[in-house]
Amino acid sequence: MDEQTGQRFIYQDDEVLDKEFDWGQVKRLGKYLKPYSRQILPIIITMMFVGALTKLLNPLLIAYAIDHALRDGGGDSKLLFQCVAGMLLLYIIQWAANSYRIRYTNQIGQKVIYDLRHDLFSHIQKLSFRFFDKRPAGSILVRITNYVNSLQDLFTNGVVNLLMDCVQLLGIIFILLAYNVKLGAAIIVTVPIMFIISTKLRVHIRRAWQVVQSNQSRINAHLNESIQGIKVTQAFAQEKENMDFFNNMNLSNHKSWNRASLLNHSFNPIIEVTGAVGYCILFWYGAHLIQQQEITVGLLVAFATYIGFFWEPINRLGQMYSQMLIAMASSERIFEFIDEEPNVPEALHAKELPYVEGNIELKQVEFEYEPGRKALNSIDLSVKAGESIALVGHTGSGKSTIINLLCRFYDSTSGSITIDGHDIREVTISSLRSQVGIVLQDTFIFSGTIRDNIRFGKLTATDEEVEFAANAVRAHDFIINMPQGYDTEVQERGNMLSMGQRQLISFARALLADPRILILDEATASIDTETELKIQEALKTLLAGRTSFIIAHRLSTIRNADNIVVLDHGVLMEQGNHEELMQQAGIYYGLIQAQYRFLKEVG
Numbered sequence: 034m035d036e037q038t039g040q041r042f043i044y045q046d047d048e049v050l051d052k053e054f055d056w057g058q059v060k061r062l063g064k065y066l067k068p069y070s071r072q073i074l075p076i077i078i079t080m081m082f083v084g085a086l087t088k089l090l091n092p093l094l095i096a097y098a099i100d101h102a103l104r105d106g107g108g109d110s111k112l113l114f115q116c117v118a119g120m121l122l123l124y125i126i127q128w129a130a131n132s133y134r135i136r137y138t139n140q141i142g143q144k145v146i147y148d149l150r151h152d153l154f155s156h157i158q159k160l161s162f163r164f165f166d167k168r169p170a171g172s173i174l175v176r177i178t179n180y181v182n183s184l185q186d187l188f189t190n191g192v193v194n195l196l197m198d199c200v201q202l203l204g205i206i207f208i209l210l211a212y213n214v215k216l217g218a219a220i221i222v223t224v225p226i227m228f229i230i231s232t233k234l235r236v237h238i239r240r241a242w243q244v245v246q247s248n249q250s251r252i253n254a255h256l257n258e259s260i261q262g263i264k265v266t267q268a269f270a271q272e273k274e275n276m277d278f279f280n281n282m283n284l285s286n287h288k289s290w291n292r293a294s295l296l297n298h299s300f301n302p303i304i305e306v307t308g309a310v311g312y313c314i315l316f317w318y319g320a321h322l323i324q325q326q327e328i329t330v331g332l333l334v335a336f337a338t339y340i341g342f343f344w345e346p347i348n349r350l351g352q353m354y355s356q357m358l359i360a361m362a363s364s365e366r367i368f369e370f371i372d373e374e375p376n377v378p379e380a381l382h383a384k385e386l387p388y389v390e391g392n393i394e395l396k397q398v399e400f401e402y403e404p405g406r407k408a409l410n411s412i413d414l415s416v417k418a419g420e421s422i423a424l425v426g427h428t429g430s431g432k433s434t435i436i437n438l439l440c441r442f443y444d445s446t447s448g449s450i451t452i453d454g455h456d457i458r459e460v461t462i463s464s465l466r467s468q469v470g471i472v473l474q475d476t477f478i479f480s481g482t483i484r485d486n487i488r489f490g491k492l493t494a495t496d497e498e499v500e501f502a503a504n505a506v507r508a509h510d511f512i513i514n515m516p517q518g519y520d521t522e523v524q525e526r527g528n529m530l531s532m533g534q535r536q537l538i539s540f541a542r543a544l545l546a547d548p549r550i551l552i553l554d555e556a557t558a559s560i561d562t563e564t565e566l567k568i569q570e571a572l573k574t575l576l577a578g579r580t581s582f583i584i585a586h587r588l589s590t591i592r593n594a595d596n597i598v599v600l601d602h603g604v605l606m607e608q609g610n611h612e613e614l615m616q617q618a619g620i621y622y623g624l625i626q627a628q629y630r631f632l633k634e635v636g
C-alpha cells in the first residue's frame with residue numbers, strides 16, 4: 034500500500050497522449066519507408082492517381098448523360114447506353130486501382146512495422162542491466178507492442194490516404210471552379226468550416242479514447258500482476274481486496290468507454306449538418322444560375338455529387354491529423370529506446386578475449402549503483418586458474434555485485450578486473466561472456482522442450498551432446514522419467530519442474546556451454562538430502578578444471594571451496610580456506626556458528 038496516495042497498487046502510465054508535430058521525427062519515420070520507395074511506392078502512387086481520376090470523372094459523365102441523352106423529356110438511348118457503359122467501366126477501373134493500392138499499402142505497412150519492431154527488440158537485447166533496473170518490464174513491453182502497433186495505421190493507410198485525399202480535394206476544387214467559378218467558390222466556402230469542425234472535434238474524441246486506452250492498459254498490468262502473484266494473494270487471503278480494486282478499475286474503464294463512444298456518435302450528425310449547408314447553397318444559388326442559363330441541370334447534379342465527395346477526404350484528413358499526433362508520441366517513445374546507449378559500452382578497438390586459463394585479478398574495485406552509495410569498496414582479490422571461490426556475507430553485502438562486474442553487466446566505477454592479464458573493458462563483450470558461464474539461483478526456464486532449454490547453453494549442440502551434459506550432471510535419470518523424456522514441453526519459468534530439477538537443468542546448460550570461468554548463485558531453498566547429494570555431485574563435475582565463483586549458502590559448498598571471501602557492506606573483510614577462517618574467529622566464524630545453530634534448531 035502506498036502511504037501517500039493510499040493506493041493498493043500503483044500503475045504509472047507510460048503513455049504520452051499526443052505530441053506536437055515534429056518534422057525531425059517525421060523524417061526519421063520516413064527513413065523506414067525508404068527501402069521500399071523504389072519498389073512499391075510508384076505502383077501505389079499510380080494506382081492512387083488512377084483511382085482518384087476515375088472517381089472524379091464519373092459525375093461529369095452523369096452530367097453529360099443528363100444534359101445530352103435525356104434532353105427535352107425524350108432521350109437518346111444509344112448515347113445513354115454509352116454513358117452508362119462508360120460509368121461502369123470507370124467504376125471497374127476505380128475498384129481495381131483501389132484494391133491494388135490497398136494490397137500494396139498493406140504490404141509496405143507490414144514491412145515497415147516489422148523493421149521497426151526488429152530494430153527495437155534487437156537494440157533492447159543489447160542494453161545493459163542498468164537500463165532494466167530503471168524500467169518496469171511492462172513499460173518495455175508496451176513500447177514493443179502498443180506503440181509500434183499504433184504506427185501501423187499510419188504506415189498502412191495514413192501516408193497514401195493523405196496523398197490521395199489531397200489529390201481528390203484539389204481535383205474537386207479544380208473541377209468546380211473550372212465549370213463555374215461563382216457556384217464553385219460559393220460551395221468551397223464550406224470546406225474550411227468542415228475541416229475546422231472535423232479536426233477540433235476529433236481532438237476531444239481522440240483524448241477520450243486515449244483515456245480508455247490507458248484505463249485498459251492499467252487493467253492489463255493489474256491482471257498480469259494478479260495472475261503472476263496469485264499464490265501470494267491466496268496465501269494471504271487477499272482475494273476480496275484484489276477483486277474490489279479490480280472492480281474499481283473496471284468501472285472507470287466502463288465509464289470512460291461510454292463517454293468516448295457518446296462523443297464519437299455525436300461526430301457524424303454535426304458534420305452532416307455542415308454538409309447540408311453546402312447543399313442549401315448549391316440548390317439555392319444553382320437554381321438561380323439555371324434560370325439565368327449559366328449552368329445546366331446536369332452540372333447541378335454533378336456539383337451535388339462532388340459535395341458528397343468532399344466529406345470523405347476532409348474527414349480522413351482530420352483523422353490523419355489525429356493519427357499523426359499519436360504517431361509523434363509513439364515514435365518519440367520508440368526512438369527514445371533505440372537511442373539509448375548501452376551503459377556498458379564496447380571499447381572502440383576491443384579485441385577478442387583469447388581462450389583463457391582463468392586467472393582473475395580484481396584491483397581496487399569500487400562500484401556504485403547509485404551515485405554516493407558504494408556497493409563495493411576497494412576490493413582486491415587474486416584468483417588462480419581452476420580455483421573455486423565461495424563468496425559469503427550477509428544479505429546486501431555485495432556478493433552479486435562482484436558477479437555483475439565480472440560478467441560486465443555493469444562496469445566498475447573505479448579499479449580494474451583482468452582475466453589472464455586482459456582488462457575486461459578492453460575485450461569484446463561477446464568474447465568475454467562466451468568464456469564466462471553463469472548459473473543463477475532463479476533458474477530461468479523458457480517455454481519449450483527440456484532439450485531446447487539445455488541447448489540454450491550451446492545452440493549448435495547435437496542431441497548426443499545435450500544428453501551427455503545432462504548425464505554428467507545427474508539430470509538424465511529424472512529427464513527420461515518425464516512423459517516425453519527430453520522432448521517434454523515445460524512452460525515458461527518451468528512451473529512443472531521442482532526446484533532441484535530446475536537447478537540440474539541449468540547445470541547441464543552451463544556444462545554444455547563449457548565456459549572457462551563459472552559463476553554460480555547457489556539456490557537458498559532447502560531441498561531433500563538425496564537431491565542435495567545429487568546436486569553436490571553434479572557441482573563437482575561442473576566445476577572441475579574451471580575457475581569458479583559461487584555465492585555459497587550450503588555449508589558443504591563453502592567447506593569445499595579453495596578460497597572463501599567474506600564481504601560486509603561492500604568491503605572484503607576476510608579470506609582464506611575454511612580452517613584458516615575458523616581459526617581467525619571473525620565474521621566467517623560467526624556466520625558458520627549461526628548456521629550450525631539454525632540447523633540444530635530446525636533439525
Ligand SMILES: Nc1ncnc2c1ncn2[C@@H]1O[C@H](COP(=O)(O)OP(=O)(O)OP(=O)(O)O)[C@@H](O)[C@H]1O
Nearest residue numbers: 166402403408426427428429430431432433434435
Ligand atoms: N540494481 C540495483 N540498483 C541499486 N542498488 C542495488 C542494485 N542491486 C543491488 N543494490 C544494492 O547494492 C548492495 C549490494 O547488493 P548485492 O545484490 O550485491 O548483495 P548480495 O550480497 O548479493 O545480497 P543477497 O545475498 O541478498 O543477494 C545492496 O545494498 C543493494 O541494495
